Amino acid sequence: MSKVLLIDDDVELMTLLQEYLMEEGYEVVTDNDGRVAISAAADRSVDIIVLDIMMPRMNGIEVLQRIRKVSQIPVLMLTARGDDVDRISGLNLGADDYVPKPCSPGELAARLRAILRRAGQSTNVETADAVKAGRLVLHSGSRTAEWDGVPLELTGTEFSLLEVLTRSAGQLVSKQDISKRAFGKPLTPFDRRIDVHISSVRQKLGIRDDGQSWIQSVRGQGYQLLVD
Incomplete structure (x- = not known):
């Protein structure tokens, strides 16, 4: 079972995505602090990170920069719809993919599956x-x-x-x-x-x-x- 870390300060959206992904067969943890993502990337305690760009304390672009200094763990960015600057910045810094917000849980799940498949992950999600x-x-x-x-x-x-x-x-x-x-x-x-x-x-x-x-x-x- 692949483990997903969702980082966003939108509690309602995170709850919705967490419930959907768990139904899809993922293990899911959430947080609103980008520093948790950096720590998780360093010790490989999760398989993939979903990271929002617009967050308090430390924005997603800075978090991604720090992640890439310690790990090549897959990262999917959540970006504001139409914000090409953030999208391009994230991809240039090593993000594996991005999804504009608001996003459908189904689209997010499909993107996660594709990233994990490219990364060589074998997941029980495929059976479902x-x-x-x-x-x-x-x-x-x-x-x-x-x-x-x-x-x-x-x-x-x-x-x-x-x-x-x-x-x-x-x-x-x-x-x-x-x-x-x-x-x-x-x-x-x-x-x-x-x-x-x-x-x-x-x-x-x-x-x-x-x-x-x-x-x-x-x-x-x-x-x-x-x-x-």
Whole structure:
């Protein structure tokens, strides 16, 4: 089991990511102090570090610099969306990859798997790569999907949304829960992104034999993926 260290001062986001990654088969520890990451890198007490750039005390770029003086442990940076300066700085200093915030837990998990695979890590996460619900199969590692054995073309956002519903197939999932798990942030008032993307996924899945959509909506509450 690979051990992940999450370093960020956003408690809500860290809790969300920790819960998701643990479900994926990782051992996860969190902290809000970059100095903990430096120590963990020096003694190799974790397998990979997820490091936010914007933090109090010591920012992520400085932490990464110090890590690279003592270790080549894999590091994935969390950057502000659109902040190319921080992204480029992190990569130049030896970061293995970056994910813009807010990020979906599914995307983060996929990036972690890819980094660990490149680093030669053997992880139990691979055995839990496929998520199945009836005719639908999702491969979290490659972020690809199959419907009735045929490749299903999905955008990254559509995959994240469908993954949330698939993991709770047959159960109603609230829009708030979908937003947190798929986008990594709470749903805001008048935000219709989920509805728009769900509509697109419905079209791609087609109609059931009984004439219903495979994704049912409960007005004002959320969505449910039906299974055979």
